[in-house]
Amino acid sequence: VINTVFPITDSVTGSVDPMQQLRGNFTRPISSPANAAPRGRETSGFLQNNAAMSLLQTDVSPIAWRVGLPIVLQTHSAQSPNLLFGALRRILEAEALPYDWDSYGGVGATKAAANRAIALILDLWKHSLLLDDPQFDVIPVPTGGIQFEWVGGNSEIEIEIDATGKLHTLIQLADGTYEESPSDPPLDWTEIRNQVLRIIGRPVGA
């Protein structure tokens, strides 16, 4: 286990604020309470990102976040912090997609889907399952959801977070057959984790 420390400093000083990676096009810094918009409010047509901020602040293990203090990512070395931030950024980008982004009437990810996706990413990280080997993708779904996909050597798994935030999976097995989770009831975290483990093989360090 290693600790990766990202310095959180005031952007006015020109130092690096790692949350800038998440905020993307945010028009104002929100890394301090003085600059933060009221919880639940949005600015500039882009996700205010309170959901991500809230989760990063309160979903403490293994991410410890304190405003103005370093983020400490306690992680196995195989889990790249860049993968975590990249996945979170892709989720926020999915939420910011405009109507008809796919040219067929697609919509951006709903807040429910984005919040569930963020929570799921953090759960995956917490359990050392956020790996880029096998390859991991975050894909927006035109119906307002977000999809996570792992492509293993001979098998693949898709987790679809639908527009209401419910989880569904599709597994393509090595023999070419498919296993699709029932639409109702939706899957819970334990079932998701077991299905991911089944495809990617093992938790790191296990």
Added chain:
Amino acid sequence: LTTIADEDIVYRRLHQNCFKQNGAVSSAAFKTNSRPDNQISVDLARLTTPEESVSRKSRSGFRLGELEAGGPRQLGFDVIYDRKPDNSAHSLIVGENSANLCKQLALLVRVIPDLYSQDKTV
């Protein structure tokens, strides 16, 4: 009446977000927000050109996938001509859809190389 043969090629625009890191097309490309849900818009290749089809919405960021109409039919879909006033090549892949079938449709797609949509608004 325009009929579509199994050998006919249909085009589907593919937004850059619908590609995986390895270049494969995600099943998300066939998850549609249109109403009704089980109709997937495509263009009948012989009534358009790849360049026209990929740039039909006049925005950048798209590539073009092609598949033979017989592919979706083998999955249980129908492929029908559905001319629109602004698109004489418009056609539909019609049928009960699912995540599984979206995945299989994605696997049928061949991405046309070196073809990208043009932003005509600038």
